[in-house]
Amino acid sequence: MMRRTRTAAITATAIALALGATACGGSSGGSGGKATKGGTLTILNKADYDHLDPQRTYTTEGSSMDTEIVRALTGWDESTSTPKLVGDLATNTGTPTKNDTVWTFHLRAGVKFQDGTTVTSQDVKYGVERAFSADINGGPPYASQWLIGGSKYKGPYTGKSLDSIQTPDASTIVFNLDQPVADFNETTAMPGWSAVPKAHDTGATYDTHVWSDGPYMMKSYTKNKELVLVRNPYWSQKTDPLRQQNVNEMDVKFGMDEAAIDNLLKSDSGSAQTSIQQWPIAGSDLAGINGDKALASRYYKIxxxxxxxxxxxxxxxxxxxxxxxxxxxxxxxxxxxxxxxxxxxxxxxxxxxxxxxxxxxxxxxxxxxxxxxxxxxxxxxxxxxxxxxxxxxxxxxxxxxxxxxxxxxxxxxxxxxxxxxxxxxxxxxxxxxxxxxxxxxxxxxxxxxxxxxxxxxxxxxxxxxxxxxxxxxxxxxxxxxxxxxxxxxxxxxxxxxxxxxxxxxxxxxxxxxxxxxxxxxxxxFTELSGSKVGGVINDPILAEPSLAHVFLKS
CATH class of the missing domain: 3.10.105.10 (Dipeptide-binding Protein; Domain 3)
Incomplete structure (x- = not known):
C-alpha cells in the first residue's frame, strides 16, 4: 500500500484565505475531550488522492478517506492500544470452512446507502467483481490471486459474474478460494471489499461518484482542488461499530505547499485550529516539530x-x-x-x-x-x-x-x-x-x-x-x-x-x-492538527491519523 505525495506552490496566505470560507470556531484543546456535534473539519493536503474508488484505492491517504465513505466487510477497531479485527459491514470477522478455503460473511441488518436503499450481499459481490475489470486497475491483487477463476475473470462489465463469489441470500456472501488463506478476513478490511450498487457505478469515473454507505457522502469533488463530504442521512450509529458522525462536513483542500501547511498548523491561528493534515510533515520541518513540546498534544507520530x-x-x-x-x-x-x-x-x-x-x-x-x-x-x-x-x-x-x-x-x-x-x-x-x-x-x-x-x-x-x-x-x-x-x-x-x-x-x-x-x-509518519480538533486516534494499520471519531471542540 504505497503512499502518494505531491506538492504545489500555494502559499500559507492562500491557504488561510481558503480556510476562512469553511472552518468553524470553538474553544482551545488537544485531540482528546468530550465529543461534540457540528462544524466543518478542514483537511489540508498537498496532493489529491490517487483514487477514492474503493476497488482502485491502494494508498494510505485514499484508504483512510474511504473509511469515512464506504464500509468494508471487516475493519480494525483502533480504540484500544492494539488494533482488533472486527466485523464492519459484516456481523463478525467471517467463518472459514474447508481448511480456510471457503469464507462466509453475514451482513448487518439496517445498513443503507446514501439514497436509503439497503446494502445487500449482491452489492458487495458486484463491488468485488468490478476490481477485475481492466477499467478498474491499480488496486490490491488478492482477489484475482485467491478467488477460484479470478485469474481469467474480466469483470462484470462483460456481462458475466464470478461463480466463486456466492450470494445465497441478500445478507450472506461466500468466497471460494483456490488455496487456504488463514488471514483472508484481514484482506476484507481493505476498501475493495465494499459494496457498490450497480445502478450507480460510473466505471472509470467512480472516483468522483463513490456511493456511500458510511457516515459521510460526497457533496462535491473537483479533482486536484477540493472534496467536500457531508453527512449521509441514512447512516446509523447502531449499525456501525467503528465510526462516529460528529462533524457536519469534511472539506479537503488539495495542491498546497507542504511547508506552508506545516507552518499554518504550527501557528494554530484562526481557522487552522479546526484543520488537520493527512500527508507527512515536510522533511525540512520534521526535526523542529518533533522536538517542540508545545505541539505535543496535536502532533501524531505513527x-x-x-x-x-x-x-x-x-x-x-x-x-x-x-x-x-x-x-x-x-x-x-x-x-x-x-x-x-x-x-x-x-x-x-x-x-x-x-x-x-x-x-x-x-x-x-x-x-x-x-x-x-x-x-x-x-x-x-x-x-x-x-x-x-x-x-x-x-x-x-x-x-x-x-x-x-x-x-x-x-x-x-x-x-x-x-x-x-x-x-x-x-x-x-x-x-x-x-x-x-x-x-x-x-x-x-x-x-x-x-x-x-x-x-x-x-x-x-x-x-x-x-x-x-x-x-x-x-x-x-x-x-x-x-x-x-x-x-x-x-x-x-x-x-x-x-x-x-x-x-x-x-x-x-x-x-x-x-x-x-x-x-x-x-x-x-507524522502529522499535525489544530488545537480544536478532537477525537483523533492513531491508525497503526495505515499509519494515518484516523478520523473515525473526529470532532471539533466548542
Whole structure:
C-alpha cells in the first residue's frame, strides 16, 4: 500500500484565505475531550488522492478517506492500544470452512446507502467483481490471486459474474478460494471489499461518484482542488461499530505547499485550529516539530508497518557486482536527513520491519549507515569499473528531490553518475508501476496491507506479476527469481504461523542477496492538527491519523 505525495506552490496566505470560507470556531484543546456535534473539519493536503474508488484505492491517504465513505466487510477497531479485527459491514470477522478455503460473511441488518436503499450481499459481490475489470486497475491483487477463476475473470462489465463469489441470500456472501488463506478476513478490511450498487457505478469515473454507505457522502469533488463530504442521512450509529458522525462536513483542500501547511498548523491561528493534515510533515520541518513540546498534544507520530527503499532495476543494471556496489555506496544518513532525520525512522537493513511477523534481524551489506565506499569501489573494480550514467526516479517534492541528490552524491563516490528524474507525484506510482517505464532506479515506500509478511514480500518481489499486471506491477526492481517465486507459493500454503514467518524471514534474506533493492528506513509518519480538533486516534494499520471519531471542540 504505497503512499502518494505531491506538492504545489500555494502559499500559507492562500491557504488561510481558503480556510476562512469553511472552518468553524470553538474553544482551545488537544485531540482528546468530550465529543461534540457540528462544524466543518478542514483537511489540508498537498496532493489529491490517487483514487477514492474503493476497488482502485491502494494508498494510505485514499484508504483512510474511504473509511469515512464506504464500509468494508471487516475493519480494525483502533480504540484500544492494539488494533482488533472486527466485523464492519459484516456481523463478525467471517467463518472459514474447508481448511480456510471457503469464507462466509453475514451482513448487518439496517445498513443503507446514501439514497436509503439497503446494502445487500449482491452489492458487495458486484463491488468485488468490478476490481477485475481492466477499467478498474491499480488496486490490491488478492482477489484475482485467491478467488477460484479470478485469474481469467474480466469483470462484470462483460456481462458475466464470478461463480466463486456466492450470494445465497441478500445478507450472506461466500468466497471460494483456490488455496487456504488463514488471514483472508484481514484482506476484507481493505476498501475493495465494499459494496457498490450497480445502478450507480460510473466505471472509470467512480472516483468522483463513490456511493456511500458510511457516515459521510460526497457533496462535491473537483479533482486536484477540493472534496467536500457531508453527512449521509441514512447512516446509523447502531449499525456501525467503528465510526462516529460528529462533524457536519469534511472539506479537503488539495495542491498546497507542504511547508506552508506545516507552518499554518504550527501557528494554530484562526481557522487552522479546526484543520488537520493527512500527508507527512515536510522533511525540512520534521526535526523542529518533533522536538517542540508545545505541539505535543496535536502532533501524531505513527510507526508505519512499512519501509522506505530504493529499487534497482535488475533488467537495466544487470551486473550484480554493480548492484552490490550501489548497496554499499548509498549513504543512508544523507537520505534520511532529507526526510527529516532520526524523527522519520530508524535505518533499515531488511524489507520486513521490526515488529512484523517474519522479521529477521539481518544485514547483507554495510554495517555503517553512511556506507562502505572501499567495499563498493572493490566491487566496481571486479565489474571492470564501467562508466555508468543511471537515472533515479523521485517525486517532485523538495523532500524527495533532496533524497535523490543524496543518492546521486553517494554513487558519485564510486564513479557512477546519476541523473535525478523528478516525476509529478500525482502520477508517480502509476508511472513507475507501468512496465514500460525507463528508470534504472526508483525511490519507493511500502506499507503492509495488514500486519503480515504476505502483504509485503510477494507483492513487491513475485516476478510473475510483471507480465500479469503490466499497468499496475508492484515489482519495480523487476526481480523474477524462480526460486523466490516458488518460496512464496510454499509460504502461502503454510498454516502454522511460526513456520510461515520463518519462511518469510528466509525469503527476505534471499531477496536482499540479489541486490535488487536498498532498504533505507523503517518509517514513522507524522502529522499535525489544530488545537480544536478532537477525537483523533492513531491508525497503526495505515499509519494515518484516523478520523473515525473526529470532532471539533466548542
Amino acid at each position: 510507526p508505519a508497518p512499512g519501509i522506505n527503499y530504493l529499487t534497482l532495476n535488475v533488467n537495466r543494471i544487470k551486473d550484480i557486482r554493480v548492484r552490490k556496489a550501489i548497496e554499499y555506496a548509498i549513504d543512508k544518513t544523507a537520505v534520511r536527513g532529507a526526510f527529516g532525520g532520526e524523527a522519520y525512522g530508524a535505518y533499515a537493513t531488511t524489507m520486513l520491519n521490526p515488529g512484523m511477523g517474519g522479521y529477521k534481524q539481518y544485514n547483507e551489506y554495510s554495517s555503517n549507515p553512511a556506507g562502505d565506499v572501499t567495499k563498493a569501489k572493490a566491487l566496481m573494480s571486479q565489474a571492470g569499473n564501467p562508466k555508468l550514467t543511471l537515472s533515479v526516479a523521485v517525486e517532485n517534492t523538495p523532500t524527495q528531490e533532496h533524497a535523490g541528490d543524496a543518492i546521486a552524491n553517494s554513487l558519485a563516490r564510486i564513479g557512477i553518475k546519476v541523473n535525478v528524474s523528478p516525476i509529478d507525484a500525482s502520477t508517480y506510482f502509476s508511472t513507475l508501476d507501468n512496465t514500460k517505464n525507463q528508470y534504472d532506479m526508483a525511490w519507493m515506500d511500502w506499507i503492509a496491507d495488514w500486519p503480515n509478511a504476505s502483504t509485503v514480500l510477494p507483492v513487491l518481489f513475485d516476478g510473475r506479476q510483471i507480465k500479469a499486471n503490466p499497468l499496475s506491477n508492484q515489482d519495480i526492481s523487476y526481480l523474477n527469481d524462480p526460486a523466490i517465486n516458488s518460496g512464496f507459493d510454499k509460504a502461502a500454503k503454510m498454516t502454522d504461523i511460526n513456520t510461515r514467518n520463518a519462511a518469510y524471514g528466509a525469503l527476505d534474506q534471499q531477496i536482499l542477496s540479489q541486490a535488487s533493492v536498498v532498504p533505507l528506513m523503517y518509517m514513522s
